[in-house]
Amino acid sequence: MKDILTIIMRLTLSCMLAATVMGVAYLTTIKAKKHNEHVNEQKVRYALLGYSDQKPIPGSMALHSIYRYVVSDAGNQTIGYLLPGKEGFIFVTLDLEGKIVDTKVVKVEESSLAEREERDKIVRGIAGGKDVVFADQTIVVTDNGQRVAYLLDGKFTGFKTFIGVMLALDPQFSLLGLEILEHEEDPGLGAEIEQDFFKNQFKGKTFDTLKGMDVVKEPLPDKYFQALEGNIAEADAAAILKQYLEHDIYALTGATISSRSVNNGVKGIVKKFAYRLNILDAVLAEQKIAVAF
Amino acid sequence: MANDKTSMQLISRGILSENPIFKLALSMCPAVGISTTVMNGFMLGIAVLFVQVFSSVTISLFKNKIHPRIRIPSYTLTIATWVTVIDLALAAYMPEAYAKMGIFVKLIVAFAIITMRLEMFACKESVKDSFWDGLGMGLGFLVGMMVIGLVRELLGSGTILGYDILGFKPLLFFILPSAGFFVVGLMMAFFNWIEIAYKRAKGLK
Numbered sequence: 001m002k003d004i005l006t007i008i009m010r011l012t013l014s015c016m017l018a019a020t021v022m023g024v025a026y027l028t029t030i031k032a033k034k035h036n037e038h039v040n041e042q043k044v045r046y047a048l049l050g051y052s053d054q055k056p057i058p059g060s061m062a063l064h065s066i067y068r069y070v071v072s073d074a075g076n077q078t079i080g081y082l083l084p085g086k087e088g089f090i091f092v093t094l095d096l097e098g099k100i101v102d103t104k105v106v107k108v109e110e111s112s113l114a115e116r117e118e119r120d121k122i123v124r125g126i127a128g129g130k131d132v133v134f135a136d137q138t139i140v141v142t143d144n145g146q147r148v149a150y151l152l153d154g155k156f157t158g159f160k161t162f163i164g165v166m167l168a169l170d171p172q173f174s175l176l177g178l179e180i181l182e183h184e185e186d187p188g189l190g191a192e193i194e195q196d197f198f199k200n201q202f203k204g205k206t207f208d209t210l211k212g213m214d215v216v217k218e219p220l221p222d223k224y225f226q227a228l229e230g231n232i233a234e235a236d237a238a239a240i241l242k243q244y245l246e247h248d249i250y251a252l253t254g255a256t257i258s259s260r261s262v263n264n265g266v267k268g269i270v271k272k273f274a275y276r277l278n279i280l281d282a283v284l285a286e287q288k289i290a291v292a293f
Numbered sequence: 294m295a296n297d298k299t300s301m302q303l304i305s306r307g308i309l310s311e312n313p314i315f316k317l318a319l320s321m322c323p324a325v326g327i328s329t330t331v332m333n334g335f336m337l338g339i340a341v342l343f344v345q346v347f348s349s350v351t352i353s354l355f356k357n358k359i360h361p362r363i364r365i366p367s368y369t370l371t372i373a374t375w376v377t378v379i380d381l382a383l384a385a386y387m388p389e390a391y392a393k394m395g396i397f398v399k400l401i402v403a404f405a406i407i408t409m410r411l412e413m414f415a416c417k418e419s420v421k422d423s424f425w426d427g428l429g430m431g432l433g434f435l436v437g438m439m440v441i442g443l444v445r446e447l448l449g450s451g452t453i454l455g456y457d458i459l460g461f462k463p464l465l466f467f468i469l470p471s472a473g474f475f476v477v478g479l480m481m482a483f484f485n486w487i488e489i490a491y492k493r494a495k496g497l498k
Contacts, residue, residue: 011363022374
């Protein structure tokens, strides 16, 4: 019984020692880890647009980030967009009906917006004491000033936890590509959403097809599977993929719920984005606000 | 209880006469689960080597301060700390390898071989000997994993280190986890055979 104090003392001490070692390791690696994540994100973005290390993105293209914030003030909610203007940034606030509340020109460096914490602080400063919550980030890709694509980040519930995706859309909101960034679905079942034969089914779906798209519990035709996996010549594959362009998504065997979540999640993200962007564009045109995209 | 073996003997003991996988048959789960290719085996082997050496040295340093009643929790705490450090370092500096074997690295905490070495050796011996013992056992594990990986990769996918050797895939079975047991079994028989042959040649028995 008299040992118990020594045991507690020693265990506490060793735990604290272990925590110190782990803390030091964490602090020394966090920077490299963040850098990796950033590089990885950038790679996924370029890959969705069809570029890679071998085929670098042309110089005429530019990526502009739009950050959306929910600004609430005493039960009154407005939506704030942090937009890249011709010079500096513009913070546009819209009410829930899509009417403009106010615009502010913000003088910040683009690099200071890359980190979320720093950006949140800046936006809080602009909003002047109101409560701001970061909602999402959209990237508008332009080529010689013309919009060529949108890159959207999104998160929705899967079968177990959240599924994080990145989508590429063309200006008509057709899907250019889908990439699964993170998920915790079951290996061998729901985790198959990462596979090319599943996520490539979304490629090329037009906005109209997407609106009514569902999943079907039918076996994936072999020809379509080979085309999705890129196992056959490009010209043949394109013909096969075209044939299935308006078809619903084939659910994964044994993972209908995961398949359905991805389908509904992607649908939701694209539909909401199209709605929001139309409102934002209308306001920008009406108020003659010059933006970079 | 002082140790009467030299550093070289301690290392060779870990690799040959007391090889963790082929002789002690410990930590079979990762040996079977991850050793589908030479590279996978090598990566996990390296991670285990580091954890084993660091843990052995740490426990040996603090051996007089560890209360005998709570020695197992202390070992687990030590191992978990080093595993976390290795895990963070791998995630930061080798993200591609980490994506493949991330979950196995966290499992190192529960590897029987490490706890067993701490209990049998590091908590009694000097820091220097513990270091050599940990190095030997870690190398033994590394060699074992790589040998199993070599056999499975060659017979399962016809390649070695990703280079196509055979040009075809002889037996898909060897990629599957159950084949790991077959390979380990065959290797054990092979190691025993070598040992017996060696002893006979020396006229020991």
